[in-house]
Amino acid sequence: MIFIGIALVVAVGLALLISADAGSMVGLTQAQTAQLVPLLVILIVIAGGVFTRRRKASELMGSVLLWVGIFGVAALTYAYRDELTNVAARVAGEFRPEVAVVDAExxxxxxxxxxxxxxxINATVNGHTTPMIFDTGASAVVLTIADAEAAGIDTDGLAFTIPVSTANGTGRAARVRLDRIEVGGIVRERVVAFVTEGGALETSLLGMTFLETLSRYSVTQNSLELQD
Structure with missing residues (x-):
C-alpha cells in the first residue's frame, strides 16, 4: 500500500510540474509529459510488488536501479520517438532500397x-506496383508492355510508331497518358508516358515527364531525393 501512496504523490507532483511545463527541460511538451504520468504510476505500483518482499539491501538496490533504468529508457524512447522512427526507416531503406523513406511534412x-x-523505385501506376529505374536520360516515363498491361492499359489498341533507344538496342514505343502515378507518396495525374514493344525494355523507367513536375530532385553518392 505504501508504494501506491507514493505513486499517487508522484503523480500529483508531476501534474504540478506539467502545469509549469517542466517537461520542456527534457524535450517534452505539456501534453507528452501528461501522457507519461499513467506510465510512471503503473511502473511504481509494479515495483511495489517487488519491494514489499523481504530482500537483502544489495538486491533491493539492484531492483531500484533496474526500474529506474526501465523508466528512463521508456521516457527517452517516447521523447525521441520521431527521431527513432526516422532511424528505423533509414535502416530499412538499406535492406529495401526500392522503398522510399518518406518525410510527409x-x-x-x-x-x-x-x-x-x-x-x-517501387512506383504505383494506376494502382499497380511497378518496379522502375530512375533515369534522367529518359525523356518520359517508360513502361514495359507487361507493366502497361498490369496497369490496365489496353496495349492491343496502341500504335507503336515512336522510335526509341534502350539498353537492348532500338525499338518502338507508343505514347499514352497515365491516369495516376505515385512515387514515395508524391502523386501526379495525367502524366505522359511511353509503352515499349515486347522485348525492347527489361525494366520500366522513371523519366522526365514525372521528374520535371517536382520542385527538386537530387542525387548524392548513395541516395536519391525527390521533393514534391
Whole structure:
C-alpha cells in the first residue's frame, strides 16, 4: 500500500510540474509529459510488488536501479520517438532500397542506391506496383508492355510508331497518358508516358515527364531525393 501512496504523490507532483511545463527541460511538451504520468504510476505500483518482499539491501538496490533504468529508457524512447522512427526507416531503406523513406511534412521521398548501382523505385501506376529505374536520360516515363498491361492499359489498341533507344538496342514505343502515378507518396495525374514493344525494355523507367513536375530532385553518392 505504501508504494501506491507514493505513486499517487508522484503523480500529483508531476501534474504540478506539467502545469509549469517542466517537461520542456527534457524535450517534452505539456501534453507528452501528461501522457507519461499513467506510465510512471503503473511502473511504481509494479515495483511495489517487488519491494514489499523481504530482500537483502544489495538486491533491493539492484531492483531500484533496474526500474529506474526501465523508466528512463521508456521516457527517452517516447521523447525521441520521431527521431527513432526516422532511424528505423533509414535502416530499412538499406535492406529495401526500392522503398522510399518518406518525410510527409516536407513532401520528401528518399531512396538508397541498389546493389546494381541504380536507384530502383517501387512506383504505383494506376494502382499497380511497378518496379522502375530512375533515369534522367529518359525523356518520359517508360513502361514495359507487361507493366502497361498490369496497369490496365489496353496495349492491343496502341500504335507503336515512336522510335526509341534502350539498353537492348532500338525499338518502338507508343505514347499514352497515365491516369495516376505515385512515387514515395508524391502523386501526379495525367502524366505522359511511353509503352515499349515486347522485348525492347527489361525494366520500366522513371523519366522526365514525372521528374520535371517536382520542385527538386537530387542525387548524392548513395541516395536519391525527390521533393514534391
Amino acid at each position: 516536407q513532401g520528401l521521398a528518399t531512396f538508397r542506391r541498389g546493389m546494381g548501382g541504380h536507384f530502383e
